[in-house]
Amino acid sequence: MKTSIATVSISGDLSEKLAAIAAAGFDGVEIFENDLLASDASPAEAGRMVRDAGLEITLFQPFRDFEGMPEPHRSRAFDRAERKFDLMLELGAELMLVCSNVSSVSLGGIDRAADDFRELGEHSAARGLRVGYEALAWGRHINDHRDAWEIVRRADHANVGLILDSFHTLARKIDVSSIRAIPKDKLFLIQLADAPQIDMDLIYWSRHFRNMPGEGDLPVRDFMRAVAATGYDGYLSLEIFNDQFRGGSPKSISVDGRRSLIYLMDQVRRDEPEAAAGLPEIPDRIAVSGVEFIEFAASEAEARELAAFFRGMGFRKSGKHVSKDVTLYRQGGINLVINTEREGFAHSSYVVHGTSVCALGLKVENAAATVERARALGAEIFSQPVGPGELTIPAIRGVGGGVIYFIDQTSELRRVWETEFVPVAGDDAPQDASLTAIDHVGQTMLHEEMLTWLLFYTAIFRTRKTPMVDIIDPAGVVRSQVIENDEGSLRLTLNGAENRRTFAGHFINESFGSSVQHVAFGTDDIFAAAAALRANGFEPLHISPNYYDDVEARFGLDPDLADRLRAENILYDRDESGEYFQLYSPNYGEGFFFEIVERRGGYRGYGAPNAPFRIAAQKRHLRPKGMPRA
Numbered sequence: 215m216k217t218s219i220a221t222v223s224i225s226g227d228l229s230e231k232l233a234a235i236a237a238a239g240f241d242g243v244e245i246f247e248n249d250l251l252a253s254d255a256s257p258a259e260a261g262r263m264v265r266d267a268g269l270e271i272t273l274f275q276p277f278r279d280f281e282g283m284p285e286p287h288r289s290r291a292f293d294r295a296e297r298k299f300d301l302m303l304e305l306g307a308e309l310m311l312v313c314s315n316v317s318s319v320s321l322g323g324i325d326r327a328a329d330d331f332r333e334l335g336e337h338s339a340a341r342g343l344r345v346g347y348e349a350l351a352w353g354r355h356i357n358d359h360r361d362a363w364e365i366v367r368r369a370d371h372a373n374v375g376l377i378l379d380s381f382h383t384l385a386r387k388i389d390v391s392s393i394r395a396i397p398k399d400k401l402f403l404i405q406l407a408d409a410p411q412i413d414m415d416l417i418y419w420s421r422h423f424r425n426m427p428g429e430g431d432l433p434v435r436d437f438m439r440a441v442a443a444t445g446y447d448g449y450l451s452l453e454i455f456n457d458q459f460r461g462g463s464p465k466s467i468s469v470d471g472r473r474s475l476i477y478l479m480d481q482v483r484r485d486e487p488e489a490a491a492g493l494p495e496i497p498d499r500i501a502v503s504g505v506e507f508i509e510f511a512a513s514e515a516e517a518r519e520l521a522a523f524f525r526g527m528g529f530r531k532s533g534k535h536v537s538k539d540v541t542l543y544r545q546g547g548i549n550l551v552i553n554t555e556r557e558g559f560a561h562s563s564y565v566v567h568g569t570s571v572c573a574l575g576l577k578v579e580n581a582a583a584t585v586e587r588a589r590a591l592g593a594e595i596f597s598q599p600v601g602p603g604e605l606t607i608p609a610i611r612g613v614g615g616g617v618i619y620f621i622d623q624t625s626e627l628r629r630v631w632e633t634e635f636v637p638v639a640g641d642d643a644p645q646d647a648s649l650t651a652i653d654h655v656g657q658t659m660l661h662e663e664m665l666t667w668l669l670f671y672t673a674i675f676r677t678r679k680t681p682m683v684d685i686i687d688p689a690g691v692v693r694s695q696v697i698e699n700d701e702g703s704l705r706l707t708l709n710g711a712e713n714r715r716t717f718a719g720h721f722i723n724e725s726f727g728s729s730v731q732h733v734a735f736g737t738d739d740i741f742a743a744a745a746a747l748r749a750n751g752f753e754p755l756h757i758s759p760n761y762y763d764d765v766e767a768r769f770g771l772d773p774d775l776a777d778r779l780r781a782e783n784i785l786y787d788r789d790e791s792g793e794y795f796q797l798y799s800p801n802y803g804e805g806f807f808f809e810i811v812e813r814r815g816g817y818r819g820y821g822a823p824n825a826p827f828r829i830a831a832q833k834r835h836l837r838p839k840g841m842p843r844a
């Protein structure tokens with residue numbers, strides 16, 4: 215698989231772009247003319263920069279408003295083409311993209327356009343160059359790749375071919391099976407882009423909202439299957455016009471791009487094994503059955519406070535690590551560990567972020583295969599020296615720098631708790647709060663990082679995304695999207711803060727980066743949980759009584775139930791499929807919190823309608839210098 219990306223897809227000046235593209239492992243780059251015009255480098259110098267970075271120029275583009283013109287526009291278009299051929303020879307680019315004409319003076323006519331392309335083919339062949347024709351979705355006469363192909367077919371010139379761009383084809387919902395009838399030697403380049411499904415003007419959608427394959431909602435996989443069926447084995451080139459990417463980190467966008475292509479082609483290899491025989495074999499997306507543990511990094515003093523929090527929620531101190539300052543707390547199927555080591559990863563995480571979640575442990579089928587797939591997708595493998603009596607737990611770095619460990623049931627890892635921890639007799643055992651499992655883990659990030667996290671989780675794990683939901687914070691909007699498995703036993707909520715005055719934004723600011731902001735535990739009996747918390751002296755987040763008057767009226771609740779909710783500070787939501795009960799801890803530090811939830815029936819949401827009231831309460835509890843109030 216040969217991969218390429220257009221310079222328009224990422225931010226920075228030309229040399230920054232090239233460095234990031236090369237570092238991410240791309241083989242080639244499309245030079246967008248504007249990037250050259252903006253650069254101080256001459257075309258020859260720019261070409262040298264590309265080759266010095268170890269890249270090939272896959273395309274020079276775009277050449278506009280060429281075919282089907284009346285005179286004198288026609289002659290002028292040919293003159294312009296000659297000028298660009300000069301430039302391409304200096305640059306060292308061999309293929310030029312001609313996008314379909316949008317000019318109001320263009321005449322249309324398949325044969326007229328074919329004649330123009332045949333003549334352009336002659337001119338380009340004389341210079342040793344080739345031209346590829348792309349149907350823009352908004353082209354004046356040609357806006358469908360099937361018509362562009364007819365023109366290329368009738369032009370019948372070896373130096374004239376077709377360029378397919380998944381966006382233009384999929385945005386117009388053109389049947390992709392038509393691609394299977396195109397001979398592969400006439401496909402000069404494949405451009406790939408996805409996009410979120412939003413109803414808007416095609417040009418605006420294309421130029422501002424494209425994203426990497428897998429990040430959006432278009433069936434890029436079906437498009438690529440059809441391309442693979444032709445036997446096409448040339449460059450796959452990302453061409454992503456996206457405002458956020460243009461303002462983002464060149465490195466991270468480039469890494470996402472490479473990841474998206476590897477992920478896409480791994481799916482295509484499985485769909486079309488005949489066609490995609492040459493692609494590397496990597497383990498399929500990894501099934502995750504849930505969260506095995508959550509690890510917090512803390513100082514000793516803060517660990518005592520955190521442990522008091524855990525105790526209040528019914529967690530029992532259950533084990534001490536055989537060789538490290540790590541303590542295990544358990545309840546139901548939930549494992550929480552606090553790491554107070556003075557060296558190693560947890561400690562450096564503590565130094566940077568303060569007391570926080572530094573690692574997640576996920577339950578997978580096969581931990582070694584998980585690391586293999588993650589590595590193939592460009593994830594960073596994590597390891598640190600193993601102490602006496604410790605197992606080597608396979609791990610990778612998550613997007614925000616946190617660690618994700620993998621525990622399976624088929625290796626010695628299944629005995630990790632017995633192997634690494636000695637039981638401790640909890641003398642001061644709290645009342646069990648009937649917490650059974652981790653319902654979801656909430657990760658907070660900047661809004662512009664959301665697609666990166668989304669692609670990371672969905673490319674490596676057998677998970678899917680749910681539609682974006684807006685969480686209304688009194689100081690702004692937080693966008694929330696969930697990564698989940700089919701069973702609902704793994705749910706990661708990604709919360710993207712658009713400003714720093716939201717509760718989520720405050721957390722990112724104060725904890726120096728994106729990470730886990732909350733952990734939600736599931737229970738089968740929220741009222742039993744609330745009673746246990748009370749018995750353990752744990753005071754939940756206080757919710758305004760005004761909220762309960764509204765809930766009672768809105769859902770027509772039985773007044774007794776409304777009173778119980780009010781008395782226990784439990785939030786309530788309901789949809790067609792079931793009910794949801796939520797109980798919140800006070801903030802820990804700068805906005806970290808726990809949540810206890812009960813789902814009844816088939817409720818699959820997260821109580822978004824309650825968020826404004828819960829967030830308002832949490833903000834009232836934010837203290838100038840934060841330590842818990844438990």
Ligand SMILES: O=C(O)c1ccc(O)c(O)c1
Binds near residue numbers: 379405
């Ligand atoms: O938005 C455009 O004009 C444009 C230009 C060149 C392309 O390859 C493309 O897909 C879109």
Ligand SMILES: [Mg+2]
Binds near residue numbers: 348405453
């Ligand atoms: Mg294109």
